[in-house]
Amino acid sequence: MSVELSVHGLTKVHAGQSVAALDAVDLTVPPGSCTAILGPSGSGKSTALRLIAGLDSPSAGTVRIDGREINDVAAENRGVGMVFQRPMLFPHMSVLDNIGFAYRAAGDSRKRSRERAREYLDLVHLGDIGSRAVSEVSGGQAQRVALARSLAGSPKVLLLDEPFSALDPVLRSEMHDLVLELRATLDQTLLLVTHDQQEAAVLADSVAVLIDGRLEHHSAIGVAYTRPSTLAVSRLMGGMNEIEGRWDGVGIHRSELGEMEVEGVSLPAGPAVLLLRHELITLNDNGIRGVVSDLRPTGFRSVAEVTVGSLAVKVELAAGSVVRMGDAVGLDIPGGARSVVTG
Structure with a gap:
């Protein structure tokens, strides 16, 4: 036993x-x-x-x-x-x-x-x-x-x-x-x-x-x-996306990506970092608009870098993806991909 x-x-x-x-x-x-x-x-x-x-x-x-x-x-x-x-x-x-x-x-x-x-x-x-x-x-x-x-x-x-x-x-x-x-x-x-x-x-x-x-x-x-306690933990778990912005203390993170609702976060209002798991983001014709500015193979899959204003958001692509450099795409970021930590 x-x-x-x-x-x-x-x-x-x-x-x-x-x-x-x-x-x-x-x-x-x-x-x-x-x-x-x-x-x-x-x-x-x-x-x-x-x-x-x-x-x-x-x-x-x-x-x-x-x-x-x-x-x-x-x-x-x-x-x-x-x-x-x-x-x-x-x-x-x-x-x-x-x-x-x-x-x-x-x-x-x-x-x-x-x-x-x-x-x-x-x-x-x-x-x-x-x-x-x-x-x-x-x-x-x-x-x-x-x-x-x-x-x-x-x-x-x-x-x-x-x-x-x-x-x-x-x-x-x-x-x-x-x-x-x-x-x-x-x-x-x-x-x-x-x-x-x-x-x-x-x-x-x-x-x-x-x-x-x-x-x-x-x-x-x-x-x-998906819910790391700190930036250091996120990085150790392979997190790639850190978006600087402000947390309203209730449920909204504001950044150059716009207003993004994040559930289950208990932090006081103030400067905060939005963490987005690259594996859970998908590309479509809707969502937050950006342009594919980089593509890097990671073995069987690849990682696309999508530029939104001055930000670069990394997205893991499935094998066989037809996304190309310069494509205009939309970012679909589900709630489960989002978390917020203090800087």
């Missing part, structure tokens, strides 16, 4: 530093769910995982698993598994013995530890390579072995510290599929650290955004895209 993971006021100030690497973070991961901690390099993501795993001690705050505070519990007794960016396998052991290491250390016979390890090797679809030396497996296979080794200890919580960032896109996608499969099989509570908002969207139920050690946003993935 899965458990809840929570941290309260979690703070870390490294020796000799005056600025906290992690600053009073409150975060709860419900049982059986996956939360992605997203943030730029140096934002405190890995620091948070190390504090939860017991690899470092917090300057303040608490870590709880299933409601029990574990600050003073040794790392090996916390019931926490961790997968790092590098597999960190024991080079002198076979694949199977790497996975069964925890059982062997706990006193199981070599035969019994291998039997138990084989179950987890099968879970990551590598049942036929158990006898191989670590040096004989590929990078993708090594990371699967590392994942199986972490799961073999039956952890209450599994921490993933950017474990797929060194893999090529195809292998990364395969690992994403595997994690989703394991979640369905094991009902595991997961906390994932990543700098990739696409990875967060694929794997996680919610996203917690860290900026300079502070938690600036925590919500379901879709909300993080």
